[in-house]
Amino acid sequence: MNKRGLTFYLSIYRKVLIQDLKSKMSYRADFVISTIGMIMTNLAGFITFMILFHNFPTINGWDYHHMLFLYGFSLVALTPVQCFFDNNWNLRFMVQSGDFIKYCFRPINVFFYFMSEVFDVKGLGQLAFGLGTLIYAWHHTGIPVTILTVSQAILFLLTASLFMIAIMNAAAATCFWIQGSGYVMVIMFRFKDFAKYPANIFSGIFKVVFTFIIPIAFVAYYPSLVLLTPSSVPLLSWLSPAIGILFFFLSYKFWMLGVSKYDFTGS
């Protein structure tokens, strides 16, 4: 496959995206109900959080506003995977039915083409919810608002988002080898709920597992420490952008390995 420029891919993305939005607009009721559903999941998560703090004032030395910051941070960091990589959820159906073969016949990157087909608008609701929480907590934790901190926030939010994308890519790609592997995605998606808690609650071998194997500690905790404790930032936080890119790259390679193994099932 020959290399193309970024502008080429961007223009393709725009065209595919418009088609997707058009087809979504024709199911208006679905859009409304799905958006309500998305708001309700976020609200339920928030209620759970509030109930926890109603009973326990601090968690491992983290007070309410610091935890809220972490919570908002994780919600924003989880938006890209929701908006841009939602088609992963359809992968197993397409692989099973054989429809996936159509992606292999296009003269563009299979991974790119597949992901570009769906843009999940519901994710924007989560983004708004997360940003609101983050800004509120930012204000109350007394983190200064300077060009440095804001650009750090943007950089490390993008970094954090790479980890969840990597987890979901890898989880989705298991369907190339295992039949009916939807539960792997469901399970991984549920683990993300623990990203909003400080990862220093883990110890021993599980600290390693949740940092480097199922990297939920990177979905919010390590990247957010750059802003929360600027005086003592662990090395892993500074390294998280590089680790994030590495994880994303590995998941991409794993996904593409699945594609190369793919024999289509006929019909």
Place this chain on the structure above:
Amino acid sequence: MSLRKFLALTRAGIMESLHYRLGTIVTLFANLIYLVLVYYLWKAVYASSGVEQVNGMTFTDTMIYLILATALFNFLEMFVVWDMSRSIQSGKIILDLLKPMDFRSYTFWSYSGSHVVSFVLTFIPTFIVVMIVTRGAIHMGLNLLYFAISVVLALLINFGIEMLVATVCLYTESTWGINIVKETIVLLLSGASIPLAFFPERIRDVIGYLPFRAVYDIPLTVLLGKGGSDSLAGLIKLWGLQFIWAVVLYVAGVLFWNHSVKKITVNGG
């Protein structure tokens, strides 16, 4: 005669689930990782609070409650909503409606096989692991039997909720949306996300009468011997609540289904 017909469906379901046994193993493994996550989180939470008991729940109680809620969730999970919307889209539902069996009981018994498999292969092993981790903190006695009865009632209530929601799918194409609304409400108000004992008292009073609680909270409360379930009167009260909801949801489900099935439109098939 009629029981044999149902058991044939159960057997088919068991065989079908065993075909995907790798899924069961992964689910069990995921439950164990989940156990680790819950363990560390709540250990930190209780350590920071510095008290043994919060709202009558110790750390061990909370752990048993949340892990087994997840195990129950995997065990009770039905994909009625998804399957229904897919069979409406593909037209397969016509064949199911034509079967010489009531559609609702056909659906219920088709799922029963997968319930049996996931109970044996994921719920029981998870239960044993919880027993080992908490060093036998679950009291072994009649409460296990009471728990089993409560789980059967929970199964019926869960099916009632699933069927009602699935019937809504006859009217709209929004499967994902409806399903996520249902799941969110059930998980939050049933205590599967955070034990109901932690909810503020006024809210808890209201939630106490809703059917969602009867799916996860009541069986687990009975197992742990809390909420008055250690006396016969308290136990009957909890079971009574479950029983009433099972009946109400059954009647409502039948009425709603019989009314809606006439409106079904299927393209192709």
